Amino acid sequence: MMSEKAKASELCMSCLLTLLALATIVAGSFAYLSLSLDRLFSMAAAGEMLRFVLSFFPPDLSAEFLARTARGMLETLAVSAVGTLCATVLALALALPASGRHGDAMRALSRFMLNLLRSVPELVWAALTVLAVGLGPFAGTLALALHTGGVLGRLFAEALENAPSAPGNALLASGASPALAFLYGTLPCVQPQFLAYILYRWEMNIRMAAILGFVGAGGLGQMLYFELSLFHLAQACTVTIAMLALAVLVDAASATVRRRWDNAHA
Structure with a gap:
């Protein structure tokens, strides 16, 4: 005791x-x-913050500016979607050797590449790609693809390492090629995880694509930076609302896709 x-x-x-x-x-x-x-928590500071927030309202709802904002939303959505798609292809290419399927040397090299890609933040990649290819959505797409490729590649490699080996080994024993054994034996086991990772990173890339505009990567972020730099607060409020609406729409679409996938494979 x-x-x-x-x-x-x-x-x-x-x-x-x-x-x-x-x-x-x-x-x-x-x-x-x-x-x-x-x-920070004084009454004077609270009054200043309230006046600052109220200065953004009412938002600019003119037809011309709403049309510009809609184009910015489409550009941001396209940057995030294409960036995530390119990142998925890059991640798959690096995840296979990173999971140890092509020897220890390739495993170490590919894991080093994945760590390098994901250790550099998206904003730093965007600053570099803007210098390389110029201002615009192409720079933002490359920045998202490079960083997200490193993140997804590490997640894919971990999923492949933990996948059950019995289905693939059975196909190899029956005479199937290694590629077919992977496609029909290993990949179906990790496909739900891959889809969940891709959709989650796409949701994050929507928000990041809007932020990358601050370094000239196009989309809503570039619009917001421009309007704030000129102290057009009503226009900045409209762009901010568009960012929030786009994030909510993508979250809802991602949840719908995951739910339908789960129901189809239940």
Whole structure:
């Protein structure tokens, strides 16, 4: 009984020391960054934030600007869709050797490439692709494809490594080629995971495609940056609402696709 009490006492002391260490780190971070929380949560700050938010309303609902916003939405949607599609192809090409199907050397090389692609954020890739191909949606598409290809490739490789080997081995034993054994034995086992990963990254790429416009990659983000730089707050409000609406629509479409897929394979 005494040993159990001693263990509980040691555990509580360990938790207390951990909490004290975290509190010290958080307090030191606030002090180092000179964050004035008293000014942030003051009544004056609340009034300023309210006036700033209200300055965006009412949004610009003129026919000409709504048409421009609709074109920006289509461009953002196209950038995210094509970027995700290209990323899927790149991810599949790198995931096969990264899962160890072509030897240890190819596995190490492909995993290094995947880590390199996904370790560079989309905004950095966009800044580089804008320098390489110029301003516009092509730069945004390349940036999304490179980063998302690294993320999806790592996820695909992990799924392939954990896939059951029995179906593929059975096909190989019956005389099928390795390609056919993969297509009809291994791929059906990981296909639901692949679809879920692709749809999830597409949802994220919709939001990121809008942000990439701030570095000249086209779409709604470029419109928002332009309007904010000229202090056209009503127009910026319209673009922001369009971004939110596009994200909601893509989330709903993705959920519908996943639900129908699950019902079809239930």
